[in-house]
Amino acid sequence: MIPKSHPTSPSLALFDLDNTLLGGDSDYLWGQFLVEHGLVDADEYEAANRRFYQDYQQGVLDIRDFLQFALKPLSAHPPKVLHRLRERFIMEKIEPIVLPAAKKLVECHRQRGDRLVIITATNAFVTAPIAELFAIDDLIATRPEFANDRYTGRFTGTPCFREGKVERLNQWLQAHRLQTETATFYTDSHNDLPLLNQVGHPVAVDPDPKLEQIARSQNWPVLSLRRGTDPAVIDEGTSQA
Numbered sequence: 001m002i003p004k005s006h007p008t009s010p011s012l013a014l015f016d017l018d019n020t021l022l023g024g025d026s027d028y029l030w031g032q033f034l035v036e037h038g039l040v041d042a043d044e045y046e047a048a049n050r051r052f053y054q055d056y057q058q059g060v061l062d063i064r065d066f067l068q069f070a071l072k073p074l075s076a077h078p079p080k081v082l083h084r085l086r087e088r089f090i091m092e093k094i095e096p097i098v099l100p101a102a103k104k105l106v107e108c109h110r111q112r113g114d115r116l117v118i119i120t121a122t123n124a125f126v127t128a129p130i131a132e133l134f135a136i137d138d139l140i141a142t143r144p145e146f147a148n149d150r151y152t153g154r155f156t157g158t159p160c161f162r163e164g165k166v167e168r169l170n171q172w173l174q175a176h177r178l179q180t181e182t183a184t185f186y187t188d189s190h191n192d193l194p195l196l197n198q199v200g201h202p203v204a205v206d207p208d209p210k211l212e213q214i215a216r217s218q219n220w221p222v223l224s225l226r227r228g229t230d231p232a233v234i235d236e237g238t239s240q241a
Contacts (some may be wrong), residue, residue, distance in 0.1 A: 014185040018188075019189065022102070023098075026127060027053075027121075029097075030155060033069065059191060068154075074125060074151035079151070112185070116136045117140060118130075124139065142160045184200075184203060188211065190210040196220075202215075203223065204222045
């Protein structure tokens, strides 16, 4: 399942999360979970959640506006309540969409001795336990602000989105004395083109139409984890999607 272009010695394996390792979007599903359990105004919140998700798909998402919307519910409850809600969310919404082929891909890299990193725009409150499902210790995600023993509803630092994902990764690389030249990055979204163009080994996974077109023109590997394809090797420029 690892592309032939991947370096033969242990390296860095970067994984987008939503619609890549998962068969859905955890950020969007968290919003749906809040609606279904009466924790937000159903009509208003669901409409906004859907609108922001469409903006993301179209590549026009204002990440700061979205985070103001998405993180606000965290400020409405104490951490103990939020953690209980999150446990239920993981069980109800996330565990059913963990892709078996994604777990196999992660294990292939783990067995090679690669450094495994999930890098995602979705905030760390939602994604930290999802990274644990894949037994991946390193998570680079948008950081919700936490002060005075509560979430504030704001974020800290640079949102881990588009060019911000590159910035956040570069900060992490400097701290760990690693480089992107031999890194492999798996993602479904054209929003990740800034990072795809940064790494030595970009791979499109069940890509959206724009990313698929670009991947084919650049002769990048394309594979499908949703279909559960598990070839031993994906040739560059070939499609399993």
